[in-house]
Amino acid sequence: MPRIIGHVISCKQASRLISQQEDFPLPGWKRLLLRLHLAACDGCTRFARQIAVLREAMARYRT
Numbered sequence: 388m389p390r391i392i393g394h395v396i397s398c399k400q401a402s403r404l405i406s407q408q409e410d411f412p413l414p415g416w417k418r419l420l421l422r423l424h425l426a427a428c429d430g431c432t433r434f435a436r437q438i439a440v441l442r443e444a445m446a447r448y449r450t
């Protein structure tokens with residue numbers, strides 16, 4: 388396993404995957420790539436957290 392695996396996908400690709408998984412679940416390998424990127428990238432971790440908070444707010448609004 389290369390050490391640079393966290394940077395196999397760019398922040399742009401990572402944020403696209405983060406918003407994609409709102410609409411439909413990602414295939415396992417994409418989820419893995421995203422998780423590896425998040426482990427190495429604070430910016431995208433924050434973005435993913437914001438999305439999660441938004442999703443929760445939306446779910447509450449819907450009920």
Ligand SMILES: [Zn+2]
Pocket residue numbers: 397398399401424428429430431432
């Ligand atoms: Zn990133």
